[in-house]
Amino acid sequence: MPPSQVYLFVSAGRFSSWEDVSACLHVRYDEDGDRIPSPFMLENFGPMCIEARYGVTPLPGLEILQGFSWFAQWRSLVEYQGQLDAAICVFPPNTLFTPGNTRLTYLGCLEFEAQG
Template sequence: MAVVHVFISTGRFASEKELRTFVEPTYTAEGDAVPSRFIEETGLHEYEPSTIETVRAGEAMPVRQLLRDASWAEQWLINLDPGRSADTAVCVFPPNVIATPRDSSLEYCGAFTYQP
């Protein structure tokens, strides 16, 4: 079984670009990665950008609705609290490894298993 880590927020990011800046590393002129704030907060390693999904909506909505199109959502989305709302979500799938999810400044919803 694989595990997805889910993080949410409301009202924090004014644009998709602002969200991506928070999540994605930058690179020096020499090509060295500079960790993003999200990477530092969560202790993310084994970084694979194609398996981190971000979603941003124009307004807060139930998290299950916000994430309905996320990868393998039909397997793990039911485990999210139906009363939670957000306008932003970050889903971190393997091979990314999260060491300190609760240190994130985003709200950590938990780790959920699924079968890829």
């Protein structure tokens, strides 16, 4: 089985509410019905394969990530120290063209073996 992957983004102070996080993730359309991509520039958009968390009170980095899909398999790959109030995980079939173009901290595309 090939490894799975997760694109991991985190933030401290970028969002003021869950609605702000949600608006950042979703594709919008202009008045002509043309797609306006989200800041993530997603291809093969699968909304059920994006997980996000926002908290009013910042938490230590790994604490806010607990509960994301397959966290136990990729947690050792996360190198971040500090307080976070938002985290976003993007899983396949979503593909990101330019993950570094968001105003979030991009921690990378982590490869892991999906189990269970």
